Amino acid sequence: MKTELSTKGDTTVSAEAGRIALLQSRWHADVVQECTKSFIATMVANGISQSRIDVVEVPGAFEMPLHAKLLSKTGHYSAIVAAALVIDGGIYRHEFVAQTVINALMLVQLETTIPIFSAVLTPHHFHEVDEHKAFFRAHLATKGEEVGKACIDTLKSVARITQ
Template sequence: MAIYEGSFTDTTSLKIGIVIARFNDLITTKLLSGCLDCLKRHGVDISESSNNLDIVWVPGSLELPIAAKSIIKKSKYDVLITLGAVIKGDTSHYDVVVSEASKGITKVSYENNIPIIFGVLTTDTIQQALERSGIKNNLGWNYALQAIEMGSLIKSLN
């Protein structure tokens, strides 16, 4: 019997792309900070001269899937991380953005056989988003851990 799992030990060869929404950047920049901290502490070269990490900024969460699809064509990534924050308001816009962003990201992942970590916060209030981006816990760290695990797993299976 073979058992396959992602590894956190050899991260130096992982090629990672991060696609991040500028909308709600008070939140998304905190998520990015947590994400980069985790990657660095796990041995991923995040320096500006690194060839192992690319960061792409887009206007909002709805644009995450098309940018993810586009950067996959640019380079051979082992894993992508999408970061965004959609905060519920008084209109149905929230439901549309969350639904279409998640469906689009999933579709790009399946079509390209590349794990894409869905790091889009979907909260009812700005307070909840702040808590999840650093006040209580920075989920950016968790998204980076998921990326390392899934990137190494899929790389070993291919």
């Protein structure tokens, strides 16, 4: 079965019907949910029904690669998006966690040929204060829009290649 994907100002491209999974970290969910909202709004504004998007909450970023692989193996998803905020908790270097997650997501993408997108952010400085939360909420909202556009563009280009 085929479905139509379109973006404003661009021609419509057919892609294999499928759902889109968005993995959302529960760590700092009050901040990360802005990415989810913005992603969904971008997809809907570009002709992708919200009913095709499954939001899957996971404990944190570290759990995302496994969930991405399991979701990709179901055959139900055309794309998977990961959204998280990995912060320096003072005990470990958060860059190692973020790098591990991104590398693992890339491996899943290459092994399964399901496009996987990252909105996993790793700020140098984040404190549980209103000013930082507001800044990163806005930043993640922007990232949600960007990852939505990247998802649409990639689904269209993959459809062109595989048709």
